[in-house]
Amino acid sequence: MLRDITLGQYFPGNSWIHRLDPRIKIMATLLFIIELFIVDNFIGFLIAAVVLGIIVAVSKVPVSYILRGLKPILLILVFTFALNMFMVKGRILWQWKFLHITAEGLELAVFMAIRLILLLMGSSMLTLCTRPIALTDGIERLLSPFKKIGLPAHDIAMMMTIALRFIPTLLEEADKIMKAQQARGADFETGNLMQRAKSLIPILVPLFVSAFRIAQDLAMAMEARCYRGGENRTRMNEMKFKGRDYAAIVMMLLFAAVIIIESKVL
Amino acid sequence: MSIQVKNLKHIYEKGMPTESVAIEGISFEVGDGEFLGIIGHTGSGKSTLLQHLNGLLKPDEGTIVIGGVDITAPGVSMVDIRKRIGLVFQYPEYQLFEETVAKDVAFGPKNLGLGEEETEERVKEAIELVGLDYDDIKDRSPFELSGGQKRRVAIAGVVAMRPEVLILDEPTAGLDPKAHKDVLNMIEEVHRRTGNITVLVSHNMADIAKLSDKVLVIDSGHMVTMGTPKEVFSKREELSRVGLDLPPITNLTEELRQRGMDIEQTILSVDDAARQIAEYLKDKGHNKC
Ligand SMILES: Nc1ncnc2c1ncn2[C@@H]1O[C@H](COP(=O)(O)OP(=O)(O)O)[C@@H](O)[C@H]1O
Ligand SMILES: [Mg+2]
Numbered sequence: 001m002l003r004d005i006t007l008g009q010y011f012p013g014n015s016w017i018h019r020l021d022p023r024i025k026i027m028a029t030l031l032f033i034i035e036l037f038i039v040d041n042f043i044g045f046l047i048a049a050v051v052l053g054i055i056v057a058v059s060k061v062p063v064s065y066i067l068r069g070l071k072p073i074l075l076i077l078v079f080t081f082a083l084n085m086f087m088v089k090g091r092i093l094w095q096w097k098f099l100h101i102t103a104e105g106l107e108l109a110v111f112m113a114i115r116l117i118l119l120l121m122g123s124s125m126l127t128l129c130t131r132p133i134a135l136t137d138g139i140e141r142l143l144s145p146f147k148k149i150g151l152p153a154h155d156i157a158m159m160m161t162i163a164l165r166f167i168p169t170l171l172e173e174a175d176k177i178m179k180a181q182q183a184r185g186a187d188f189e190t191g192n193l194m195q196r197a198k199s200l201i202p203i204l205v206p207l208f209v210s211a212f213r214i215a216q217d218l219a220m221a222m223e224a225r226c227y228r229g230g231e232n233r234t235r236m237n238e239m240k241f242k243g244r245d246y247a248a249i250v251m252m253l254l255f256a257a258v259i260i261i262e263s264k265v266l
Numbered sequence: 267m268s269i270q271v272k273n274l275k276h277i278y279e280k281g282m283p284t285e286s287v288a289i290e291g292i293s294f295e296v297g298d299g300e301f302l303g304i305i306g307h308t309g310s311g312k313s314t315l316l317q318h319l320n321g322l323l324k325p326d327e328g329t330i331v332i333g334g335v336d337i338t339a340p341g342v343s344m345v346d347i348r349k350r351i352g353l354v355f356q357y358p359e360y361q362l363f364e365e366t367v368a369k370d371v372a373f374g375p376k377n378l379g380l381g382e383e384e385t386e387e388r389v390k391e392a393i394e395l396v397g398l399d400y401d402d403i404k405d406r407s408p409f410e411l412s413g414g415q416k417r418r419v420a421i422a423g424v425v426a427m428r429p430e431v432l433i434l435d436e437p438t439a440g441l442d443p444k445a446h447k448d449v450l451n452m453i454e455e456v457h458r459r460t461g462n463i464t465v466l467v468s469h470n471m472a473d474i475a476k477l478s479d480k481v482l483v484i485d486s487g488h489m490v491t492m493g494t495p496k497e498v499f500s501k502r503e504e505l506s507r508v509g510l511d512l513p514p515i516t517n518l519t520e521e522l523r524q525r526g527m528d529i530e531q532t533i534l535s536v537d538d539a540a541r542q543i544a545e546y547l548k549d550k551g552h553n554k555c
Contacts, residue, residue, distance in 0.1 A: 185377030205363035
């Protein structure tokens with residue numbers, strides 16, 4: 001059940017998208033997010049959705065897998081939808097006591113929901129199609145111009161690498177602990193909110209103990225191999241733009257132009 | 267009480283590109299009060315098999331009938347199953363979480379809905395059964411104990427539920443020789459006293475040979491053979507092919523046999539070996555005269 005969390009996970013593959021330079025993918029994702037906020041009508045979203053659809057199809061990541069990643073944020077989605085629907089003033093469509101739904105509210109709610117879903121699907125494509133190591137390498141390279149003003153780009157990238165690397169490990173650990181407590185008769189599925197919160201203690205305490213143990217072991221292993229951060233380190237895989245990366249840049253800019261023209265000019 | 271496993275199959279991460287068949291075509295039976303040993307090298311699917319026996323994993327194919335109840339059928343109460351079947355995971359000390367040892371061991375019995383008195387009685391019994399001093403240890407934090415003590419407290423947490431089937435996944439892994447011996451004696455003692463079915467996974471062939479009524483050998487998710495320790499450990503080549511060894515004493519006596527010593531085949535205990543060798547030497551002495 002914990003393995004259902006696909007947000008931030010890598011989906012192994014060798015598609016065109018998988019092979020793009022991580023820097024391109026990071027920039028494209030940022031651009032996509034910005035564009036989603038520029039869009040101010042449904043046609044803009046339709047264009048963005050089609051583009052995202054093409055990316056998903058090319059990447060060969062199953063749609064069901066991406067949708068499963070949306071499950072954890074379903075609650076937030078429903079909440080914002082309800083909030084928008086009930087709180088906006090305007091032409092009243094339906095009323096019951098103090099609750100009312102307005103045409104404007106409904107429109108805004110649908111609008112925001114689409115934006116949120118596209119936002120999450122778009123950004124999860126980045127992590128689904130990029131190896132964590134490549135991703136953090138890309139971030140390090142993109143941040144390196146800021147080293148001059150004292151930004152520890154390498155350390156930030158390293159911390160992210162480690163965090164990403166240990167998500168599956170900790171999920172596995174949590175899965176194991178959960179099973180062990182279930183074997184002792186623990187019940188996580190029934191009871192009221194209070195009881196359920198309390199039933200998490202037997203999982204969280206051992207999980208924290210494990211996390212600290214793993215962190216300490218890792219720190220020790222890194223020190224034993226004389227890890228000293230980014231100064232003067234060379235890398236095994238130098239990042240270089242290839243033909244497909246330039247093609248991707250062109251497509252990215254084209255897409256951005258279409259979105260801006262569609263929303264701001266037309 | 268008996269266990270019948272039929273044609274069990276489990277696939278991990280079904281539908282993902284990383285999908286893998288962990289076990290397939292596993293069938294065996296364990297009778298009332300029997301001790302089953304399971305051997306197989308790392309990654310052969312032992313832990314996966316064990317987790318099916320108390321319903322933590324659902325098979326993709328096959329059935330498991332325990333005490334007449336098919337636990338793979340839809341709608342069976344998992345709580346009832348876990349009441350009767352205790353599973354001690356590998357490195358169980360990582361599941362300790364309470365402030366005191368007594369409270370931690372009481373977690374299982376409390377989940378069974380037992381009253382204060384009954385719980386305390388069981389906790390005391392379980393802690394003593396695993397060879398610890400109840401009054402001495404009950405108020406200490408489980409996190410300040412030694413590795414061997416932690417392991418025993420964790421096992422006590424399952425023993426206190428008085429399961430009719432006790433399953434242990436490599437309970438002696440990573441322990442020093444003394445703790446190893448203690449934990450093993452404890453398993454034997456619990457089995458003898460409660461007459462439960464015990465299932466033990468271990469890489470220590472001598473322990474398996476000593477305790478088991480039946481031994482199941484698995485390799486890459488498939489059953490290789492099953493039988494009494496004597497039957498299984500007489501198949502030296504077959505075991506060596508799947509990366510397993512004989513118990514040290516059996517290895518020794520087989521070597522001696524090959525060099526012409528006329529003793530029984532597949533001797534499994536040191537006592538037995540000593541007796542046979544002594545007899546052989548005595549006979550040989552007589553022949554000389
Ligand atoms: N939760 C899991 N998800 C995916 N694969 C797993 C999982 N647990 C075990 N496996 C795989 O299943 C196989 C059997 O593992 P396991 O049952 O743990 O073997 P053993 O206990 O004999 O060492 C291994 O190849 C292992 O990598
Ligand atoms: Mg195992």
